[in-house]
Amino acid sequence: MxxxxxxxxxxxxxxxxxxxxxxxxIPVGQKGLVERPNWGGLPEIEVQAIIERDLFPQNYVLxxxxxxxxxxxxxxxxxxxxxxxxxxxxxxxxxxxxxxxRASHPGETPRMLDIGGRARSGRQxxxxxxxxxxxxxxxxxxxxxxIVGDVHELSRLAPAETFDFALCVAVFEHLLMPWKAVIEINxxxxxxxxxxxxxxxxxxxxxxxxxxxxxxxxxxxxLFNEATGYAIEQTLLxxxxxxxxxxxxxxxxxxxxAGGFQGSSVLVRKIGSPRVSWPVDAGPLLRxxxxx
Numbered sequence: 001m002x003x004x005x006x007x008x009x010x011x012x013x014x015x016x017x018x019x020x021x022x023x024x025x026i027p028v029g030q031k032g033l034v035e036r037p038n039w040g041g042l043p044e045i046e047v048q049a050i051i052e053r054d055l056f057p058q059n060y061v062l063x064x065x066x067x068x069x070x071x072x073x074x075x076x077x078x079x080x081x082x083x084x085x086x087x088x089x090x091x092x093x094x095x096x097x098x099x100x101x102r103a104s105h106p107g108e109t110p111r112m113l114d115i116g117g118r119a120r121s122g123r124q125x126x127x128x129x130x131x132x133x134x135x136x137x138x139x140x141x142x143x144x145x146x147i148v149g150d151v152h153e154l155s156r157l158a159p160a161e162t163f164d165f166a167l168c169v170a171v172f173e174h175l176l177m178p179w180k181a182v183i184e185i186n187x188x189x190x191x192x193x194x195x196x197x198x199x200x201x202x203x204x205x206x207x208x209x210x211x212x213x214x215x216x217x218x219x220x221x222x223l224f225n226e227a228t229g230y231a232i233e234q235t236l237l238x239x240x241x242x243x244x245x246x247x248x249x250x251x252x253x254x255x256x257x258a259g260g261f262q263g264s265s266v267l268v269r270k271i272g273s274p275r276v277s278w279p280v281d282a283g284p285l286l287r288x289x290x291x292x
Contacts, residue, residue: 094196115167116170140290173214178213228274
């Protein structure tokens with residue numbers, strides 16, 4: 001677990017940072033470590049502990065001085081805040097959109113498309129939305145999959161303007177041409193339809209050779225915009241991760257501090273038909289069938 005405490009821009013200096021218990025300061029290299037780097041021009045404190053977050057001793061206190069004034073903060077408060085930040089999700093917002101739809105369409109059942117929804121881990125996500133008529137599509141046939149095929153060719157697999165909602169979890173990193181996929185998805189969504197996408201900004205390579213992309217929250221407007229027929233409602237980066245290189249490079253001694261996020265999510269709404277197209281077949285460019 002690593003926790004950063006960022007201070008206000010008006011703070012000029014941090015001095016004497018210590019991680020303490022009732023017995024006194026904790027020696028560096030044991031339970032915790034306090035550093036005082038300067039990130040982005042602002043003074044910050046970083047607390048590092050190579051133990052599980054849930055096991056971090058709750059009686060620790062972080063003490064330091066800001067411009068000569070002493071402060072102390074219980075680490076349990078900081079850890080609780082970090083938990084809240086890392087556990088954030090756009091799914092509650094997505095569910096509220098579904099409930100709003102149901103309230104405005106009494107007696108009707110919304111139709112949802114779960115893209116890549118095969119129960120790979122033994123969990124069928126469509127079961128989490130019992131109030132919706134969910135169609136599951138996946139590139140591989142499997143019990144619970146209603147539409148088998150590649151999302152790059154979705155407009156050939158499902159009728160136009162069929163779905164009120166779409167869900168896509170841990171798929172976009174495996175799409176060779178995500179710009180083509182968002183156009184294809186648009187064709188099967190009804191006007192005003194809402195879609196939630198979860199993928200990754202920082203994570204190890206997996207399901208190769210079908211591991212193509214990573215997405216920051218700044219990447220989403222390149223895919224979802226007026227030309228592709230969408231408006232972005234909200235984006236989210238969650239679950240901060242440090243990148244620790246296998247080899248140490250003296251030219252980048254603090255490179256791992258940049259870090260990243262395990263999750264990158266976007267909630268979008270269809271506002272119109274695409275004004276662009278990408279008539280390129282992804283199939284011949286893929287070396288082999290999806291391995292997952």
